Amino acid sequence: MSKSKKTKTSPKKSIALIAMIVILIGTNLATIYYFTLYQPSIPAEDVPQNIGDVMDNPVAYIGKTFTITGYYVISAGYPLLVESLISFMNNSLKPSNYIIVTGQPPPSMEEFLGLQCDVKGVGEWADQSDGVLGVRFSSYIGRVGESTFPGIYEDKVLDMAWFKDNLEVIDPTAEKYAVLYSGGIKPEKAYYRYWNDIIYMHFILQMHGYSEDNIYVVYKDGVGEDTYTPVEYPATHTSMDTVFNILSQEMGARDTLFFYTTNHGGSGGISVWGPMDNTGALTHNQVADWLDSITCD
Structure with a gap:
């Protein structure tokens, strides 16, 4: 029969184990001392x-x-x-x-x-x-x-001196202005339904208090299809320059502008009356510039 062998512990391993235990105990004691004695706690208040x-x-x-x-x-x-x-x-x-x-x-x-x-x-x-x-x-x-x-x-009473220094007199009588536009592009495409749209809108605006003098009709060749609705300008770039130049001078801070178009057009812009204007459509940027030119000073 074989005899079992007894495991012997090396003296060096025992010393290393004891040293590790001593280090762990020392570290814990140092931590406790730091947080309880050396490092004072923050007062609750x-x-x-x-x-x-x-x-x-x-x-x-x-x-x-x-x-x-x-x-x-x-x-x-x-x-x-x-x-x-x-x-x-x-x-x-x-x-x-x-x-x-x-x-x-x-x-x-x-x-x-x-x-x-x-x-x-x-x-x-x-x-x-x-x-x-x-x-x-x-x-x-x-x-x-x-x-x-x-x-x-800061919720406080506003300084009235600021208002007095920045007070601007506003015209108490507001005016309503409108531009009704239809280009028609060319004779065979200038459908009468566009003129009918202009008539209806002109009539509706007057029902809502727009003065006929403040409604600018820009239509085809500048000639209306009847005598009831006045046409001031042909549908060209030059006419639009003229109309918006007038509006920029006439309109005040409280005035309003209604811009209406019934016409051919597309991604390139709004059609003009081709026989009188060969420079192309009214682009979206041009229309935006015309509107921006009205500063209402």
Whole structure:
């Protein structure tokens, strides 16, 4: 029969194991010492708390020093910390989502309007009947790097001096103007239905208070198909230059323009009356430039 062999532990391995255990114990002791004795903990009153958490039990913070975090705004002269800027901007503030900063916050805090701030102070009722909590200002920390929504974060009475300096007299009598256009392109394609569209629109505009003197009809060769609807200009680039030059001089800040076209056209633009204008269609950019030329000064 074979005899079992006993395993022998090397003295060197035992020493290495003991050394590792000693190192682990020493590391743990050093960690405990650092966090409990050497490194002092942050006082509870300096740990920023969210508005929602505080407002779950505001009574517990009356007379207690604590730090509250929120977005800094000023409403009707009252400095506030709000839980969300949207609640301030859309007028949905309620006691559960804001705290009034009482006492005397320094003017330097206004640099952080719309940004998050941590405010330290003693809790007190700002309006106990409505359950609005206040924190009597002691100190603050502004979070410079915090991103924010664009907006105005101080609700205050506007400076009337600005209005007086920038007041412009506006003509109280608004005028309505219209341009009715149909190019026709050429005789065999100048369908009468386009003229009928012009007639109907001319009539409808007068029903809605447009003066006939303010309606410019730009049609085909400049001659109407009847004597009822006046045609001022033929459908050409030159005519459109003339009409919009007149409008740019006549129209004021409160006046309106109605531009109507019934015609052939396509991606290249709006057709003109070919026999009188061989420069091509009225392009979309040209029409936009004509409209932009009316500055209503």
